[in-house]
Amino acid sequence: MANLKPLELKWGIIATGRISGDFVKDLLVDPKTRDVHDVTHKVVAIGSRSVDSAQKFIETYIGGDKSVKAYGSYQGVYDDPNVDAIYIGTPHTSHYENARDGILAKKHVLCEKPVTSNAAELRSLLDLAKENKVFFMEALWTRFQPLTREVRRIADSGVLGEPVLMHADLAFDANIDNIPKTHRMLDPNLGGGALLDLGPYPMIWAIVGLYEHPSNGFAGPSSVSGAMVKTPITGVDSATSWTLTFDKSGMQAQANLTVSMVIPSNQPGVTIRYRKGVIKVASPIFCPKWFEVQYFDDNGNVWKEEKRTYEYVGSGWHFEADEVARCVREGKLQSDLWGWDKSLLEMETFDEVRKQGGYVYPPGVEKVV
Ligand SMILES: NC(=O)C1=CN([C@@H]2O[C@H](COP(=O)(O)OP(=O)(O)OC[C@H]3O[C@@H](n4cnc5c(N)ncnc54)[C@H](OP(=O)(O)O)[C@@H]3O)[C@@H](O)[C@H]2O)C=CC1
Numbered sequence: 001m002a003n004l005k006p007l008e009l010k011w012g013i014i015a016t017g018r019i020s021g022d023f024v025k026d027l028l029v030d031p032k033t034r035d036v037h038d039v040t041h042k043v044v045a046i047g048s049r050s051v052d053s054a055q056k057f058i059e060t061y062i063g064g065d066k067s068v069k070a071y072g073s074y075q076g077v078y079d080d081p082n083v084d085a086i087y088i089g090t091p092h093t094s095h096y097e098n099a100r101d102g103i104l105a106k107k108h109v110l111c112e113k114p115v116t117s118n119a120a121e122l123r124s125l126l127d128l129a130k131e132n133k134v135f136f137m138e139a140l141w142t143r144f145q146p147l148t149r150e151v152r153r154i155a156d157s158g159v160l161g162e163p164v165l166m167h168a169d170l171a172f173d174a175n176i177d178n179i180p181k182t183h184r185m186l187d188p189n190l191g192g193g194a195l196l197d198l199g200p201y202p203m204i205w206a207i208v209g210l211y212e213h214p215s216n217g218f219a220g221p222s223s224v225s226g227a228m229v230k231t232p233i234t235g236v237d238s239a240t241s242w243t244l245t246f247d248k249s250g251m252q253a254q255a256n257l258t259v260s261m262v263i264p265s266n267q268p269g270v271t272i273r274y275r276k277g278v279i280k281v282a283s284p285i286f287c288p289k290w291f292e293v294q295y296f297d298d299n300g301n302v303w304k305e306e307k308r309t310y311e312y313v314g315s316g317w318h319f320e321a322d323e324v325a326r327c328v329r330e331g332k333l334q335s336d337l338w339g340w341d342k343s344l345l346e347m348e349t350f351d352e353v354r355k356q357g358g359y360v361y362p363p364g365v366e367k368v369v
């Protein structure tokens, strides 16, 4: 790797909201600060519904760099021959159309979470990515952070035995009594609610902890059971709980997952309980900075404990960007770490939990059913 000339991936950014700014700040961090020498990133185009917003974004985040093109439409970015890959930072319910248009223009795509509004939209995008031979990935940034890779390595080593039970929780206070009903967290037309916005994070930990565990062998859950609390403000879920049972291939384990957008604390994080120990991952679970492992003796007493902490320049979104660049360099259509099967498991789970919870999108939201 270190001997290769670094690949410079040229990015076009779709939308100028909060997460696009966070992502671009991380793209501009020198990869060497995280010991990455095989890929680099360059932002070459910004697309917005308003050219003024695109220009303002360039001034705010890219120091007014005149070489970056500002477009008053997303299509301008898709059509720009200088763009290799697009990053989609629009609300959930636009992801399908933005990704489709980008793929049809033969751009590689990194699309924010949740990747689509439902599993049918995602399946349609995966077919299109295959047909057009472009890389496609949901921006589940947590999966690429060094902490998550290390949790996987320890679990894979077998030292903790099989997983049995896990809990992953993410909550924050979205101030729903005071934001407009048209805000993306509240508006069902924008896929509002806790499940779609926060649910990808408990899911990534269930996938890392149970689905990916060697004794499960990537078998899907045998059951999904969920319940929702709906806010009277717009009817979207303010809190949701769901349970996944993994017992199709020898391992017998359950994930209990919870999200809320009305609690101002994101404790308790993630706990994965194995037959011979436990891994506790700190909150916030989308970008934890430490985890600890307890090792049990034959009587279930702790005989060893260790804690690992992580620090790096930037906020943690650059690791997913590095993964995109490496996959593009290798001609891959999907990532080994967050492949299409995982986004599909996430979206199929959300479809089922919404069905059980009685959350029906308004007509026209789902572009593929
Ligand atoms: N990975 C992470 O850590 C995070 C991921 N996210 C994900 O990113 C996506 C965007 O979230 P966030 O940045 O907070 O949202 P914002 O509301 O801050 O920004 C969304 C942007 O999308 C564009 N847009 C296009 N259509 C619409 C529409 N109908 N209504 C509003 N905006 C629209 C706008 O950009 P323009 O005017 O330039 O076209 C807008 O600025 C969500 O899917 C969310 O789940 C969000 C936060 C953190």
Ligand SMILES: O=C1OC[C@@H](O)[C@H](O)[C@H]1O
Pocket (backbone or CB within 6 Å): 172, 197, 198, 286
């Ligand atoms: O991805 C996210 O992570 C952090 C939350 O604040 C945000 O609402 C969500 O979109």
